[in-house]
Amino acid sequence: MEYNKITPLVLDAIIAIVGAGNVINQHDDLEKYSHDETEDLVYYPEVVAQPQTSEEVSALMKLCSENRVPVTPRGAGTGLSGGALAIKGGLLIAMERFNKVLEIDEANLQATVEPGVITEEFMNQAAAKGLLYPVDPASKGSCFIGGNVSHGSGGPRVVKYGTIREYVLNLQVVLPSGEIIWTGANTLKYASGYNLTQLFIGSEGTLGIITKIVVKLIPLPTLDALMLASFATNEAACAAVSAIFRAGIVPSALEFMERRGVEWVKEHDDIAFDLQDDIQAFLLIEVDGNNQDVIFADCEKINAVLESYDCKDVLFADSSAQKEELWRLRRTMAVSVKSNSIYKEEDTVVPRAELPRLIKGIKEIGIKYGFESVCYGHAGDGNLHVNIIKANMSDEDWNSKLKFGIKEIFELTVGLGGTLSGEHGIGLVQRDFMPIKYSEVHFALWRGIKSVFDPKGILNPGKIF
Amino acid sequence: MEYNKITPLVLDAIIAIVGAGNVINQHDDLEKYSHDETEDLVYYPEVVAQPQTSEEVSALMKLCSENRVPVTPRGAGTGLSGGALAIKGGLLIAMERFNKVLEIDEANLQATVEPGVITEEFMNQAAAKGLLYPVDPASKGSCFIGGNVSHGSGGPRVVKYGTIREYVLNLQVVLPSGEIIWTGANTLKYASGYNLTQLFIGSEGTLGIITKIVVKLIPLPTLDALMLASFATNEAACAAVSAIFRAGIVPSALEFMERRGVEWVKEHDDIAFDLQDDIQAFLLIEVDGNNQDVIFADCEKINAVLESYDCKDVLFADSSAQKEELWRLRRTMAVSVKSNSIYKEEDTVVPRAELPRLIKGIKEIGIKYGFESVCYGHAGDGNLHVNIIKANMSDEDWNSKLKFGIKEIFELTVGLGGTLSGEHGIGLVQRDFMPIKYSEVHFALWRGIKSVFDPKGILNPGKIF
Structure with a gap:
């Protein structure tokens, strides 16, 4: 895909849509938006816009679509796969002003929230009403619920309560065309055409930008x-x-x-x-x-x-x-592991009973390639986070040899009936490992779906596949 | 779309794939496959094939794709929306020989089943091992699990245990091209690209034919x-x-x-x-x-x-x-309601607390249009089955006026935050009511997805949209 830079004219249009106070284009101020929590990757967007309404997001999408400017949506920037990085430059749409819990509907045990709400703040508001929203990634104190939806997030309580897939009922999204739609209905059951809600969950901001989220709540255990x-x-x-x-x-x-x-x-x-x-x-x-x-x-x-x-x-x-x-x-x-060493984090997931074989194999691969690893994670789900530690590995081995070791870890994972990511997403950093699990048929279907939603390929380009 | 009839040459090829004993093309023998449990609809396929392996399904799909013959997949024929009816004729692929529970994996609390397994038989096999598969539609004694997946089925226990969406982990499917793929992985969590498994659930046999199903099991309550x-x-x-x-x-x-x-x-x-x-x-x-x-x-x-x-x-x-x-x-x-009167069954679903307004409104619409109704269903999910009874309605009113009453019921449902179907699917009979809830943008996305999987439109044509 060919993309255009943001011209002064496009910049003026962006400012006209969201207001000058909500546009960032000075290099120093862009630094915050140049990275997420994925290792040491740095990609600067050209411009950051901070819209506050679906209509503003729609106007930005139309503008970028017409001008073929790449758009990267971003939540709190706590992602671990580089999904929120503007690798093609262009406009980064920062969702932090979508920060309102719009309704907690106690009669229906549902809530409507904006995507820029911090997950733990929403959980606390629900808990104050005796209700549980159980999707609590480790980063719950800083991550946004919109990012959680986009990554199909989990957390420790998935093992009993299920992933975010089982809580999201309906999404308001802005498509790359600028159209604003609701993906489904505010109902616990849904058998009314292809499930667009489920398709958006885990799509890592490549199909549309989520602007409202309706979730199911359940009674809070005491x-x-x-x-x-x-x-x-x-x-x-x-x-x-x-x-x-x-x-x-x-x-x-x-x-x-x-x-x-x-x-x-x-x-x-x-x-x-x-x-x-x-x-x-x-x-x-x-x-x-x-x-x-x-x-x-x-x-x-x-x-x-x-x-x-x-x-x-x-x-x-x-x-x-x-x-x-x-x-x-x-x-x-x-955080502790990361503050101790240069590292790479992989997010393996296998059927639960395969965990002993997975962890044994990871250690053997580490010995073969000369890296150490620290593993932890949601064992009840068969979901193991593998932190590969540089330790005594030479820079050369780290930069050139390690990727073959990671490839072997994923081959092992897939061989045990698992897949590359259980909850962190594919984003940028796992993209090249996808052929270990998926065939050209899968890629063709994914690319086809992508082009249905985003025929110009402007939304979060270069992610997943 | 233009379709071709099954020629003698194509029939010979079908027989070569599945064997003469597994092909039906005599009118009397086709009767069983000409209807499902949806009111009084009758559509004869030209030929029925009963394959037993994914490879046979693949060969049939390739054959029909090359010859532009429409293909309708069919489970047990217990559907309530006409989804398994061969409305364009062509080949009906009957899945009844895919009737094996391939594995109940007690270590991982997973099972692999073929789509033609009767739901209750599988539930009983799981229960014998102390495991619960909780998706039990009213027709559990006769319906197939493959049909349940294709319709996103529910049943009474959804209210606590969730719909079939929360139990299906992975699907083997045959695409219209004949390609055989697994849609995902056998894992409880999945954040590895667009979720094809979830897209297939509820797609009513329009994207591919399911040939194996991996489901999650949970401990059986005592x-x-x-x-x-x-x-x-x-x-x-x-x-x-x-x-x-x-x-x-x-x-x-x-x-x-x-x-x-x-x-x-x-x-x-x-x-x-x-x-x-x-x-x-x-x-x-x-x-x-x-x-x-x-x-x-x-x-x-x-x-x-x-x-x-x-x-x-x-x-x-x-x-x-x-x-x-x-x-x-x-x-x-x-069954009792249906044996008492000519009827039409609608499958409304709303947020749970809107049920009183829904049922009150349905009765008012009945008075306005002169029909009676018997309502029952999964109230805990906000899912109400509305059986419209002909009773004293004239044939003319039943055939010409009733549809406006049904339209009003769906308008009411949608106005309360609900949608047309919670678990029966759209199929043939709700198709024309879809614009009450969904816009041209939705239809364009759905059609786009359909054409990614089935560019020639041969698979279950005329359903959903």
Whole structure:
């Protein structure tokens, strides 16, 4: 695709649409929009616009479509796959002024929110009304719900409550043509033509720009219990995971953490936690509900499973302060690992019972290519985040050899029935690995769908495929 | 689109692919395939083929694509929107020989099934291993799981467990080109490009033919309770529905039944049930779980809600025989209504709290146009099946005036935030009402998607749009 630069005339038109105070085109001010949380990638957009209404987004899209200017939509910039980077320059549409929770409808257990609302703020507003919105990625305190929808986000509670796919009922989107549509209806069931809502979820801003989101809410559970189980090997910890479900328990979270990750959190974050020498891996297991006896019985069942999987120790959090501390251990792990080393993060996902084979294989590939890795993630979903650490790897190996190691990790993942990403998306950085899993037939279908929505290819070009 | 008839040469090629014993082309034998459960529609295919493998389906698709012969895929023929009718003639691909449960993977809580497996048979096989597959349409004893996927089916337990969208992980499909692909991965989370699996769910056999289905299973709850609540008015019953959720309870079923439906079941099915004169409507409410105390407490909470919504009586089923009898009341209602009168069934869905307005409006529209209606359905999902009864309506009014009444019902539904179908699909019979909800922009996107998958338009032509 050929794209045009933003001319002074187009810039004037952008300013006319959103107002001069909501346009950024000075290099220093653009820095914030030149990167996300994906390693060290930097791409400057030419101009950033901060619209506030669907109509403004529509006018911007029409303008860019007519002038063949590439458009990159951006939420909070917390993405881990480079999806919000303006790799072709052009206009970046920053959604931060779409920051209102428009309605929490307590009669229908639904809410309508703008895409620039911070996920945790919305969760808190829902919780204040006794309602649960359970899609809480680790970045919930800073990410936007619009970005969550665009990436098909998960988080620890997917294991019981499902991904964002099961909560988004309807979306208002602006198409590259400037048309504004609702993708579906505000209903719990939908069998009325191809499901455009589901197609937009996980489409990484390549089909249209989301301007309103209707989500389902559920009653808020009132009680929970949290336990931390310690294991001598990664494989033992991972093997226990599927056995817990097999025992008839669906925990509200089931997270895996490798020792090295815990060590780095302790260093980085000063978390009080006694790390025994013989422990290699942890499972953080939460059970929630509304009845203390049931939760207690579930914990006992889980405990019995853990014992039969050679668990060394189980710590039950006995206060909300201790629960918070254990969750902080897990939630800050990404930041701690990243502050310790140059890294690359991959987001593998396999059927749950394949986790032991996945983690064993990842370590073997690391030995072969000379890299270390710190793994953690949503083990209950078979979703393992693999942080590859530069450590003693030479710059040359890091820059030239590593990609073959990553390729082997994905080949292993796909061979185990999995895929490249469970919740981070493909974006820019996983794009080249897609042929490991997908054939030319898939690419042709995806490209075809893309061109139906965006025949000029102006929206978030160069992402996914 | 222009289509060709099946020539003797093409027929020979079909026979060569699936064998003469699996080809039907005698008019009498084709009768079974000329209708589904949608009112009184009859369309004969020219030929029926009964393939048994993906490769045979692929060969048939290539053949029909090359010869521009329309192809209609068909499951069990239990559809309620005409989706499986060969309205352009051509080849009907009957999936009844794809009848194997290929694997129930207890380690991963997944199963791989062929599309021609009867839903209830699969549910029973899963239950025998302590696992729940909860998508049970009223026709579960005869419908195929492939048809369920193609229609995005629901059933009574959607209210707690979600629709089939939340259980299908991956699909093997044969595209109109004959290519065989898997749409995704066997994983609980998926953020790897446009979600083709979700796009196929509910696409009513217009994008490809499903040949294998990987579904998620969950631990089977061990206990349940069932109660039947009686109300003096439809509106009172419907108003109680959203209040139950607001009280923090998510029942495993929450069904609405109108008096007239119950009367007809009693006549048709000889169900022992004492119907009081002052009762107009019922809610059938099920709660499930693994702890008797919790279930009992939930029932008490529900009871308190029901009392505050002017419920006249609550009957608790005190044996499995009584539970079965109450469920039979609900499950046979469609058949009973249909055996009593010429009818048309519409599948409205609205946000849950709009149900009282929906049912009140439907009755008003009935008075205006002179038709009666019997309503029942999945009230917990806001999904109401509206059976329009011919009764005293003249043939002329039935054939010419009624469609304007149906149009008004859908206008009401859409005005309340709903859509045309929650679980029956659009197929042939709702197609003309789609513009009530959807704009030319939607149609252009849908047609565009269709032509990406099926550029020659040979697959299930004339359905949805």
